[in-house]
Amino acid sequence: MSNELNKKKAERWAWILIYGGLLMLVFSIFLARYERMWAIAMQVVGAISAVGGAALIWLRSRMK
Secondary structure (H helix, E strand, C coil), rough: HHHHHHHHHHHHHHHHHHHHHHHHHHHHHHHCCCCHHHHHHHHHHHHHHHHHHHHHHHHHHHHH
């Protein structure tokens, strides 16, 4: 039972991180015109978040 909960939790967080990171990347493109430094910071955080979500999908696929 607990193993199933961990799988569901990992899957939920993976998609939250992926979609949140991609959304942040898109917003940073629009922000780059006005605030360059904030846009760069958002791009870095968004990219790390999306990659972290992809890593969670990989981790979830390895869970038994």
